[in-house]
Amino acid sequence: MITKAAYESRQLYFLKMNITSTQNPLIKKIVLLSEKSRERKKEGICVVEGAREIRLALEGGYTLETLLYQPEIFAEEHLLKLLSHTVQRVNPITISKEVYQKISYRSSTQGLLP
Numbered sequence: 421m422i423t424k425a426a427y428e429s430r431q432l433y434f435l436k437m438n439i440t441s442t443q444n445p446l447i448k449k450i451v452l453l454s455e456k457s458r459e460r461k462k463e464g465i466c467v468v469e470g471a472r473e474i475r476l477a478l479e480g481g482y483t484l485e486t487l488l489y490q491p492e493i494f495a496e497e498h499l500l501k502l503l504s505h506t507v508q509r510v511n512p513i514t515i516s517k518e519v520y521q522k523i524s525y526r527s528s529t530q531g532l533l534p
Contacts, residue, residue: 439488440516446486447515450523469525471502478506487512490520 439447452459454467465485468477471494478484487510489499503510515523 437511437513438515439513439519442519442522444519446513447519447523450486450488454523454525467525471498475502475505478508484508484510488515488520488523489513490515490517492517493520 441447450467453463453465460466468474474484474487484506487503489512491514499512503512
């Protein structure tokens with residue numbers, strides 16, 4: 421397990437950002453990407469949900485553009501552990517439960533979306 425201090429010392433620190441509105445442009449973009457394959461192809465990106473899926477994507481060489489998490493469902497210490505396996509600079513964004521419910525597309529998930 422990696423501590424927050426160790427994570428920060430690798431220059432992969434968190435820039436604290438929180439999204440609480442379902443009308444946020446980023447949230448609207450994620451919903452659009454989740455629902456429309458044409459948009460995913462046009463943008464050249466996809467939406468992945470869940471810690472296991474994110475870990476597999478990172479191991480497969482994919483780059484995280486954005487990482488959203490709901491801290492009441494997925495604790496920050498688990499996030500640090502997940503991100504300790506990458507050298508990418510990722511700034512996770514916390515989201516409210518309302519936002520999480522809007523963008524989550526799986527019935528059983530872990531509060532985490534990149």
